[in-house]
Amino acid sequence: MKQENLAFIFPGQGSQKIGMLADLHSAFPVVKSVYDRASEVLGYDLWALSQEGEQEDINLTERTQPLLLTASFAMWQVWNELGGPQPSYMAGHSLGEWSALVCAGVIAFEDAVNIVRLRGKYMQEAVPAGEGAMAAIIGLDDEVVASACEAAREQGEVSLANFNSPGQLVIAGRKEAVQSAVDRCNEAGARKAMLLPVSAPFHTELMKPAADRLSKDLDSVLFVNPSLPIIHNVHAQAEMEPDNIKSIMLEQIYKPVGWVACVKSLTTLGCDVAIECGPGKVLAGLVKRIDKGLAVKNVDSPSLISTAIESVS
Known part of the structure; x- marks a missing residue:
């Protein structure tokens, strides 16, 4: 039924x-x-x-x-x-x-x-091991995180990968670019912005x-x-x-x-x-x-x- x-x-x-x-x-x-x-x-x-x-x-x-x-x-x-x-x-x-x-x-x-x-x-x-990364961003609006990724792209590819819930996003890309975006999200007042124990940048180009x-x-x-x-x-x-x-x-x-x-x-x-x-x-x-x-x-x-x-x- x-x-x-x-x-x-x-x-x-x-x-x-x-x-x-x-x-x-x-x-x-x-x-x-x-x-x-x-x-x-x-x-x-x-x-x-x-x-x-x-x-x-x-x-x-x-x-x-x-x-x-x-x-x-x-x-x-x-x-x-x-x-x-x-x-x-x-x-x-x-x-x-x-x-x-x-x-x-x-x-x-x-x-x-x-x-x-x-x-x-x-x-x-x-992506070779150690070159990619993913990070969880908690406590920021989608637009703020997207802007942080845009600014961090001078370091390499990074973008929004998971829209998990309001205020809980995952970003992914080249390791240096992801770290740069994490730093920018922390500066923007994220409640938490941290790298995840994942070595590949899933759900990105x-x-x-x-x-x-x-x-x-x-x-x-x-x-x-x-x-x-x-x-x-x-x-x-x-x-x-x-x-x-x-x-x-x-x-x-x-x-x-x-x-x-x-x-x-x-x-x-x-x-x-x-x-x-x-x-x-x-x-x-x-x-x-x-x-x-x-x-x-x-x-x-x-x-x-x-x-x-x-x-x-």
Whole structure:
């Protein structure tokens, strides 16, 4: 049964942690099955990595991306196994958009696991290690941060990369330019402006080579019409044509993540409840600052998923 007011939202990098989904894995055999399928594609034991690896291992981009996609898809499978109602819309934050594509039936899970592994690899390789950077800027208006980036461009490429919530932005680019923009944001009165522990400048024009490489891999991957609309990061609208979706998922690599606009689109479309289908509560925190009218429920444990289904059914 479809719930008109229900959305599913899928987190991106930053939600991973050692030990995630352990209780769901113990309670639902389908979780083990999903991780086994991913491990077959990757050639290593993804579940063991998520439970017994080091945090620095799961923070490697080409491992983080399949790890989070697999976690989200496993949780979606549990939701359906328990008879949870179907959402009317989906949206994902950066990598999470690929999770949404899989859950909406646009792309086969195994194909997506391989694609996001390559996506992570190409994004990491697009700019040599140590040359790129990302920084979080908290407490300034978008226009002030954009001006700081503009002024810092004499040091190299730097631009807005993530519109996470009002007053919470991420900038990215060449390391020297990002540091210069951070300094300018601090001078402008930012509550916090700091470099993030990420070595590649995601969602900037510097990622265009990664998109070009991934384009060749996507040529042989089947995309079909989504079973329900997905609100995309690039323009906060739905795309229903497979070729358009494929194109926009390449653009998404080097264009900013418009998460604020995505959440506002969901609420405009009538959604007032969202399920964060992934480990942790990163998106719940962002949504609360964007629109308190959209209540977010987390489902990364058996008790939470049961409670969420009960509350929205």
